[in-house]
Amino acid sequence: MAEADRRPLVAGPDGGAFGAVLGRAIWAVRAYCFIAAMWVRSTMAYRTSFAIMLAANFATTALDFAAIMIMFGQVDALGGFTLPEVAFLYGTSAVAFGLSDLLLGSAERVGRRVRDGTMDVLLTRPVPVLSQLAADRFALRRLGRIVQGSLVLGWAVSRLELEWTAGRVALLASMVLCGTVIFGCVFVVGGAFQFWAQDASEVQNAFTYGGTTLLQYPPTVFGRELVRGVTFVVPLAFVNWLPALRVLGRDDPLGLPDGLDLAAPAVALLCCAVAGAAWRAGLRSYRSTGS
Amino acid sequence: MHLLRLHFAVALSGFRRYATYRVATAAGVFTNTVFGFILAYTFLALWHERPHLGGYDQSQALTFVWTGQALLAAAALMGGGFQDEFQERIRNGDVAIDLYRPVDLQTWWLAADLGRALFQLLGRGVLPLALGSLVFDLALPASPGTWLCFLAAVLLAIVVSFAVRYLFALCGFWLLDATGLGALSGLLSVFFSGMLLPLSVFPGGFGDTARLLPWSAMLQVPADVLLGTHPGGAAAGLAFQAGWAVVLLAAGRLLQAVATRKVVVQGG
Numbered sequence: 001m002a003e004a005d006r007r008p009l010v011a012g013p014d015g016g017a018f019g020a021v022l023g024r025a026i027w028a029v030r031a032y033c034f035i036a037a038m039w040v041r042s043t044m045a046y047r048t049s050f051a052i053m054l055a056a057n058f059a060t061t062a063l064d065f066a067a068i069m070i071m072f073g074q075v076d077a078l079g080g081f082t083l084p085e086v087a088f089l090y091g092t093s094a095v096a097f098g099l100s101d102l103l104l105g106s107a108e109r110v111g112r113r114v115r116d117g118t119m120d121v122l123l124t125r126p127v128p129v130l131s132q133l134a135a136d137r138f139a140l141r142r143l144g145r146i147v148q149g150s151l152v153l154g155w156a157v158s159r160l161e162l163e164w165t166a167g168r169v170a171l172l173a174s175m176v177l178c179g180t181v182i183f184g185c186v187f188v189v190g191g192a193f194q195f196w197a198q199d200a201s202e203v204q205n206a207f208t209y210g211g212t213t214l215l216q217y218p219p220t221v222f223g224r225e226l227v228r229g230v231t232f233v234v235p236l237a238f239v240n241w242l243p244a245l246r247v248l249g250r251d252d253p254l255g256l257p258d259g260l261d262l263a264a265p266a267v268a269l270l271c272c273a274v275a276g277a278a279w280r281a282g283l284r285s286y287r288s289t290g291s
Numbered sequence: 292m293h294l295l296r297l298h299f300a301v302a303l304s305g306f307r308r309y310a311t312y313r314v315a316t317a318a319g320v321f322t323n324t325v326f327g328f329i330l331a332y333t334f335l336a337l338w339h340e341r342p343h344l345g346g347y348d349q350s351q352a353l354t355f356v357w358t359g360q361a362l363l364a365a366a367a368l369m370g371g372g373f374q375d376e377f378q379e380r381i382r383n384g385d386v387a388i389d390l391y392r393p394v395d396l397q398t399w400w401l402a403a404d405l406g407r408a409l410f411q412l413l414g415r416g417v418l419p420l421a422l423g424s425l426v427f428d429l430a431l432p433a434s435p436g437t438w439l440c441f442l443a444a445v446l447l448a449i450v451v452s453f454a455v456r457y458l459f460a461l462c463g464f465w466l467l468d469a470t471g472l473g474a475l476s477g478l479l480s481v482f483f484s485g486m487l488l489p490l491s492v493f494p495g496g497f498g499d500t501a502r503l504l505p506w507s508a509m510l511q512v513p514a515d516v517l518l519g520t521h522p523g524g525a526a527a528g529l530a531f532q533a534g535w536a537v538v539l540l541a542a543g544r545l546l547q548a549v550a551t552r553k554v555v556v557q558g559g
Contacts, residue, residue, distance in 0.1 A: 060474070070488055073494050074492065201315075205322050210326055221336040
């Protein structure tokens with residue numbers, strides 16, 4: 001209760017509206033951390049099971065990369081990209097998706113909670129619903145994908161004969177950060193969508209798992225319409241394709257205006273605004289099943 | 292006769308149970324189709340570089356992709372189906388109820404899983420394959436005989452998939468929490484069924500070994516039967532699948548006999 005009491009419900013006489021928003025954001029993150037820490041403690045009660053799941057998580061994505069290695073055993077280039085270049089795309093996509101999956105992946109359980117009625121419980125607690133949902137069953141095993149992706153990314157960086165200028169390093173860091181935010185927004189929008197279409201949670205997989213698979217391959221492999229779609233409709237191209245093409249010194253297949261490859265932070269912010277609006281709309285439309 | 296009717300009823304209810312969730316089915320079709328497109332484009336790029344890789348031409352490779360998407364749910368290539376439910380019943384002890392039913396445990400779950408698979412073949416398999424054939428140039432056979440062989444191969448693929456998942460789930464009697472093993476079984480089947488990449492593309496001895504494992508009976512063999520590319524012909528492919536089905540179902544019975552002797556029903 002002591003923690004909940006510190007939650008600033010309304011702006012005090014001395015804080016402004018901004019202070020209230022900031023306070024609520026800090027509380028949402030703190031609450032997320034409390035719940036996540038609780039799930040980590042509970043996971044660690046079964047250490048063997050956790051170790052197996054972590055290894056399985058690592059191996060699942062490692063086999064994805066093994067398939068790419070087998071492909072490159074047969075060819076020297078795929079869509080004009082060499083193995084280190086594809087590994088660079090793979091690594092950035094896997095790390096960004098892995099981080100967002102770790103932080104927000106549990107939000108895909110909205111449909112199930114609506115169906116079985118446990119959504120109501122979340123609404124009665126003095127913690128933002130999104131914090132509770134995203135931290136629910138916080139799965140530390142998802143580190144497996146992040147570690148695997150990082151290893152591939154490290155290998156790619158060491159094999160790419162690029163000069164790592166400050167600009168390139170900054171671009172790489174921003175790719176991972178903005179990519180995590182963009183994928184996180186896809187998870188939140190997907191969760192909001194499930195308030196309406198409870199059984200359709202699998203549609204989300206097409207954009208999350210499908211998205212990360214798509215981004216592991218060079219954009220030149222895919223049809224122009226598909227590339228256009230993931231640039232302008234679901235802006236996944238900003239996770240790694242557009243910035244990576246700049247890092248690798250390649251032209252983008254759509255011939256987009258110069259500078260758009262640096263727009264990832266702005267796109268990530270825009271995604272946050274859309275995801276926030278979608279989430280609030282979804283939550284407002286929620287009607288308890290009453291059973 | 293009575294037992295046959297009973298198993299038919301179980302299979303039918305398995306079918307109806309999955310048929311109830313129409314929106315979920317539509318969502319599954321959508322996701323399978325999206326993944327089909329992604330994989331089809333990567334295969335196009337790969338076969339553009341190396342025509343006739345793995346003995347397939349470009350349209351055969353694309354057919355392989357869409358066959359994989361069609362069988363993904365039916366043959367439970369990523370695991371799941373009855374497996375999660377059975378594992379949970381072993382973990383929480385409900386399996387004791389299953390054991391005092393006057394029906395065999397293995398055939399009961401096989402019937403239920405066949406019902407599920409049949410629905411998912413119709414509900415989630417046909418449409419992605421049809422959509423794929425509209426957009427891409429697929430090498431689908433014209434002869435009804437090949438399609439009949441393919442259907443037989445799909446049925447055997449589902450049975451082999453069941454037998455493998457049954458063995459993994461039975462390990463729950465010893466491990467109690469078989470979630471990790473479930474994940475292992477899923478990733479083995481995704482990789483060694485040919486879902487990520489046809490096994491005929493795998494290099495040398497590794498590829499040859501992979502083609503002998505039971506997982507190859509789940510996608511590689513049915514796809515080869517459909518494409519008419521199985522070494523030794525369709526009959527050899529079906530025989531390979533049937534062989535693994537018999538061996539694995541027998542192993543399942545054996546392990547089940549040992550496992551059920553371990554069950555202790557606590558009173559109260």
